[in-house]
Amino acid sequence: MSISQETASAGTREATSSRGVIALLAACTATGPAATNLFVPALPHIRADFDVSVAAAQTMLTTYLVAFALGLLVCGPVSDRYGRRPIMIGGLTVLAAGSLMCALAPSLPVLAFGRVVQALGTASAFTxxxxxxxxxxxxxxxxxxxxxxxxxxxxxxxxSPYLGGFIADHAGWELGFWILFGAALLLIVICLRALPETRARHARTGFADLGRAIRSVLANPVFFGYSLQVAVIFSLFMVFISLAPYIMTGALGRSASEFGIYYILISVGYFLGNLYVSKRAHSTSTARLTALGLWIQLACTLLALGFALAGLTHPLWLFGPMFPLSFGQGLALPTITARAVGLVPGFAGAASSLLGFAQMATAAVCVQAMGWASTDTAVPMLLFCSIASSLALVPIYAMRRA
Structure with a gap:
């Protein structure tokens, strides 16, 4: 075999290996969205089963987000110090334990505690x-x-939202947690066999170095701007998907399963936005992609708000604008994340943790606060989304002037 053939063969093996690692990392990370998406459509059922208010039921989501945010602060720096692989496998083990607690929960406090444990596990996969x-x-x-x-x-x-709604409607919300329990066990086995360590051995540093890196990140106004943007984008998304099931089942008289069907519009839009970035990031400025995505987000929230104020009540008037909105978020989030993480070479775990913490902590506050808003109409929810979309654009122009 010639040198060129050997080089080509090595490149092919490296590309194949890279694709396999990305797929496995994606499967592990998907446990976080699945833990939320299976759960959110079941919130009206959980509320009815435990006979609590909407705000009390929302604490199940809020406690998850708070615990997830705190878990991010720990998992990223620790993975910088001890490596990615053991933190991932340990996190999946914690996720399995939390899912089992939720599936067997006899009361709302036990369910809330199980959700906290789940969140700590999924935080490791995310980071x-x-x-x-x-x-x-x-x-x-x-x-x-x-x-x-x-x-x-x-x-x-x-x-998963459709599956979560279908399970809640026909088999009981507990089954969703049993599914997560089984998925976590399966991923543990696969990671033990196939997940490589991507953190170079010589790059492992002490906690003093980590501390200096974290202080440097926190003092960087550009990183602060990126953190604000991802926090606002994710808060908008979480407020929408946490309140929409109540609006669907209450104000619009639809089922939890139907919410899952319309949610597909959001997923498809977000997928297409990320697909565009994956194809055009080399030829288009990431700053331009970010700005385009954020302007699309603002336009769509204002459009949906206009429909609601006009009294249009079919679910398509609510979810239709969410399709291009999620496309815009798909343009913005990966480009913002890459630019933020790239600010701290060698400490990607710490940067990822701080970015994720800002994202989750802000979403937790917003979700709980909006739990007190009326769900008799979509107007309060969409008014929040419009204000949030406007705030996400502020760092772009503030950083240009700086």
Whole structure:
């Protein structure tokens, strides 16, 4: 075999290996969205079973987001110090334990505690996956790979809201947690056999170095701007998907299963946005993709708000604008994430943790606060989404002036 053939063969093996790692990381990361998407459509049923208010039922989502945010702060820096692989496998084990608690929960407090344990487990997968990709790629290629990672996750989780609603309607909400328990056990076995360590041995550093890196990130106004953008984008998404099931079943008189069907529009839009980034990140400025995505998001929230104020009540008037909106979010989130993580070479875990913490903590506050809003109409929810969309654009122009 010639040198050129050997080089080509090595390149093919490396590409195949890279695709396999991305797919496995995506499967592990998908446990987080699945833990939410299976659960959210069942919230009206959980509320009825435990005879609590909407705000009390929302605490199941809020406690998850808070615990997830706190878990992110720990998992990223620890994976920088000890490696990605053990943190991923340990997190999946914690996820399995939390899912089992939720499936067997006899009361709302026990269910809330199980959700906290679940969140700590999924936080490790979320952080380690993004940090692992940042270990392997840089620049525009990193944005492309994050978009690819996201697309694989979307494929795996698109059906989960419908599945969660169907299970809640026909088999009881507990079955969703049994499914997560089984999935976590399966992923543990696969990771033990196939997940490589992407963090170079010589790159492992002490906690003093991690501390300096974290202080450097926190003092960087550009990173702060990126954190604000991802926090606002994700909060908009979480508020929508947490309140929409109540609006669907209450104000619109539809079933939890039907919410899952319309949710597919959001997943498809987000998938297409990430697909565009994966194909065009090398030829189009990531800053332009971010700005385009955020302007699309604002236009669509204002459109949906206009429909609601006009008294249009079919679910398509609510979910139709969410399709292009989620496309815009698919353009913005992977490009913002890649630029933020790339600010701290060598400490991708710490940067990913801080970015994720801002994202989840802000979403938790917004979801709980909006739990007190009326769900007799979609107007309060969409008014929040419109204000949030406007705020996401502020850092773009603030950083241009800085």
């Amino acid at each position: 380690v996956a993004r940090a692992s990709v940042a270990d392997l790629f840089q620049g525009a290629e990193l944005a492309r790979r994050i978009a690819t990672l996201t697309m694989v996750i979307i494929i795996g989780t698109t059906i």
